[in-house]
Amino acid sequence: MIRVLLFFLIAATWSCEQGKELLNEGTEWQRQQNSNFKDASKSPLKKRDLKTFKSLDFFAFDSSFVVKSELKRTPDSEWFLMKTTTAEVSKERVYGVLNFKLKGEQFQLNVYQGEDMMDKEGYKDYLFLPFLDNTNGYDSYGGGRYIDLRIPLADTITIDFNKAYNPYCAYNEKYSCPIVPRVNHLDIAIEAGVKVFKKPNL
Template sequence: MKYVLCFLMVISTSCAQKKAKIQGETAWQIAKNAEFKDATTSPLTKKDLKNFKGLDFFKLDSSFVVKAHLKRTPDSKWFNMKTTTDRLSKERIFGIISFNINGEAFELNVYQGQELMQTEGYEDYLFLPFLDNTNGEESYGGGRYIDLRIPKGDSIEVDFNKAYNPLCVYNEKYSCPIVPRVNYIDTEVRAGVKNFKK
């Protein structure tokens, strides 16, 4: 009986070692990598999924976690945001956020999607697409996204360490909103997900 238990322990230990640990410095990075590794949730093509080890992230940097002032724009009109396909995404500018990164002042539009407003669990969802000076080099050329929620007041935390690539970077079957040129900030946002190298 003792030998059987030893044998079972050896097998279970070697199996655990074979199962690769999901990479990531933070809970958000680990969750992203877990989503990409799981065939049922991954946006990757079958070929890329086969060789996927983990997303490439910039080093975690607290200077890219900013407290922004939100100026709401309740009278903004709905418009059709272009995407990477023929689909148009019905959006409106929910507000303008102003913030500082390393002593420099910036502003970005924050958007609200009409379809998501009517989706359970996403009623308070805000969409922050942006372009910066790492695009086309260290990060994806078309810019990146950050998910936000409507705050109670006029202050909102924006963590650029949670900036991620549009799904169409990984698979052409996705339809992704194109970042409006107005949402360009003239600095290097060396935080969040880097460009995807196949």
């Protein structure tokens, strides 16, 4: 009897530990993403998808996709209307060009500043980095992904591709999402960040 009770005690303890591990899986950023998606007040998911949602699908964290870039500011760039997935447009300008080395190759991306964001509390220094890469349409969302950045004091910005996320229209077509400019295509597979969203079978 004692052995049986001991067995169940060990099994229950192990089960609890496994549960804790599952809750603590991934990086802090990944856990925060999942938390936001599970929160009905924040989640972009449709109601039927939210009911069965457990976790976003992420590439495994890879430190080689955390790169330091040189920021070349473009203070005289003109404002333009960036197309979105709906009839809406977003007034943006190229804040600067990011030059960096990744996997031994040299790349550059335009980083954008939105006029609307400049007036929002907490977003005055916000920069928008949309990009396309060779995983799009396969392992990642076909329309590309985004990364949030902040205007630095110096002329360098760390780009963490592990924090690349899908636009909300990847989950729900009601959202209006900026279309990634073709100039921001990286001819490399960025196997980091959020993968394509696969709807659960109902």
